[in-house]
Amino acid sequence: MxxxxxxxxxxxxxxxxxxxxxxxxxxxxxxxxxxxxxxxxxxxxxAGVALRPPKIQLPPTPPGMVKDYLGGWSIRQLAAKHGRSYNQTRRMLLAEGVQLRQRGAQPYEIATSAHLGSGR
Structure with a gap:
């Protein structure tokens, strides 16, 4: 503990x-x-309680959602694009095994190219 x-x-x-x-x-x-x-x-x-399964099962992840997130889309943008809530979109990405970025963080590829373009 x-x-x-x-x-x-x-x-x-x-x-x-x-x-x-x-x-x-x-x-x-x-x-x-x-x-x-x-x-x-x-x-x-x-206390020996058998827990219930989650009441809300996730629907199938829409095609392209993971690719778009990895390409730089935010969870909010994806939620709006696919007509889902923020939380449901986040849970779908996690269920697909996606490692989420910190809030406001740019994806690795975008952050790297921004540094390359600045002459560093």
């Missing part, structure tokens, strides 16, 4: 289990009880 964890009372864990089994999401439970997602999930698993 990395660092101390705040103790969660058995009554709280029982309530987490009950609410999760009643249909609450881990995200909502984590917010409600001021836990991280990972901690709420670990408490549920530790």
């Amino acid at each position: 990395s660092g101390p964890r705040q103790k969660v009372e058995p009554e709280t864990v029982a309530e987490l289990v009950r609410l999760y089994n009643d249909g609450q999401t881990i995200e909502r439970l984590a917010r409600r009880y001021a836990l991280t997602y990972q901690r709420a999930r670990a408490l549920l698993l530790g």
Whole structure:
């Protein structure tokens, strides 16, 4: 373990289990009880809860999405182009194994060519 964890009372864990089994999401439970997602999930698993599969399955990744992202398009641009939300587009790219850039970062090829063009 990395660092101390705040103790969660058995009554709280029982309530987490009950609410999760009643249909609450881990995200909502984590917010409600001021836990991280990972901690709420670990408490549920530790209590023997069988986690539900994600409710929203991703649709197939549109042709060209990965190529466009690797070519420099932002996630927001791709979302608009393909009629998807930002989060869904991001999840699609991650599901395809794409390593995402940091926010505002240029793709390697564009950053490299910009330096080459400046005479450096």
